Amino acid sequence: MQETAGHTPCPTGFRQADTSLLVPEASATGTRSTPTACRVRADALRMLGCVRMATVRQVAQVITAEGSDGRSYVRRAMQQLKTQGLAETNGKSGRDRIWNLTPSGLKALSAGNELPPRPRAGTGARGIRAGFGPHGIAVTETILAYGGRHHLTGWQVEVNHAIKAIGLSFSTDAVLTLPTATSEVHLFEVDNGTMTRARLAQEVWDYERYAGHRVWEGARGTVGRSYDFWARHRYTRSRLFPTLYVVLTGLPEHLLQRRLEALARDVDGITIAVLATTLPRLKRGEPWYELAVDDPSRRRARYPEAFSR
Known part of the structure; x- marks a missing residue:
């Protein structure tokens, strides 16, 4: 496996749009000022709208910058949001409660134009109750380790990729769209050690199948041409x-390293760009x-072009 330091998002390299949550301002003494209760609630709502589920620690890491x-402040804000019917908790990850938006919370975000349109966004409540909360928290932890508050509103979670013609359907754990001229996209799969x-x-190879599918177009009786499905429709x-x-x-980290080495062998020969790491390495910036x-x-040689509809 070759190590690369590339593909790490730069907090200040994109000027086309602001997709970050603001850092709490410094006071006259040079220390971080305490956000107002209203701002904490608003930022917590916006963060949950991006990552779908989070613990109090994760929310505090982004919107207060005050550590423990x-x-x-965040715990009080979440209780107030719960009282207002905008957020709720449906399970735990370890000892920490997992928070998610309610349908009313999603509507409040949509009505306030707080986030880019997400027509199929869910609350995450069903997944938490079904036992997928720890995986969702691992996805949120990955998002925070990769970019923190920078470009936070550029993330979407559980993004479906489907091609009905070949019976392919899977959900990407997280997708980051950076505010560049070409809307640079990064796809993230997080394995919480349960697969x-x-x-x-197989999940990694599914991405190659998705990338390799081509569709023919052209009027009847003409030569026509084919195009990449993903480039036209996604x-x-x-x-x-x-x-x-x-x-x-x-x-444990030594087992993650073995799993990483095994994955490298299992996807040898794949034709899409794949980078991999462990969450501890990502947090250390390795x-x-x-x-x-x-x-x-x-x-294209592996997935021949389609010559008919």
């Missing part, structure tokens, strides 16, 4: 298929492992 002291090696590898401004980032967590590079030519 900020949790008390088998074979299942994890990532219309991207020149290359987005890079897939795989993050492993949920196990380089990603490059498992594969994008190779459209080999991908």
Whole structure:
């Protein structure tokens, strides 16, 4: 596996749009000022609208920048949001309660134009009650480790990718769209240590199947042409298929490293760009492992063009 320090988002490198949550302002003494209760509630709502579920610690990490002291402000704010019917808790991750928006909370965000349109956004409550809360918290932890508050509103979670014609359907754990001229997209898969090696590898290979599918178009009786399904129907401004980032967590670090090495073997020969790491490495800012590079030519040879509708 080759290590690469690339593909790390730069907090200040994009000027087309502001997709970050503001850092609490400094007081006259140079210390972080305490956000007002109203602002804490508003920022907590906006954050949950982006990541779908989070613990008090994770919310405090983003909107207060005060470490453990900020949790008390956030905890009170979440209780107030619960009283107002805008947020709720449906489970725990370890000892921490998992918070998510209610349908009323989603409507409040939508009505206030607080986030980019998310017509299929859910509250996450059903997933938490079904036992997927710890995985959702791992996804949120990955989002915060990758960029923190920077570009937070550029994230979407549980994004469906489907091609009905070939019976392919899967959900990407998180998708980051950066505010660049080409709307640069990064895809994230997070394994919380609950999948088998074979299942994890299959999820990665599904992305190649998605990237390789081509569709023919043209009037009847003409030669016509084919195009990449993803370029026409999903990532219309991207020149290359987005890079897939795989993050492993949920196990002791030495086991995560073994799992990472196994994944590298299992996806050998794949024709999309794949970077992988463990969550502890990501938090320490260590380089990603490059498992594969994008190779459209080999991908087209592997998935021949469709010559009919």
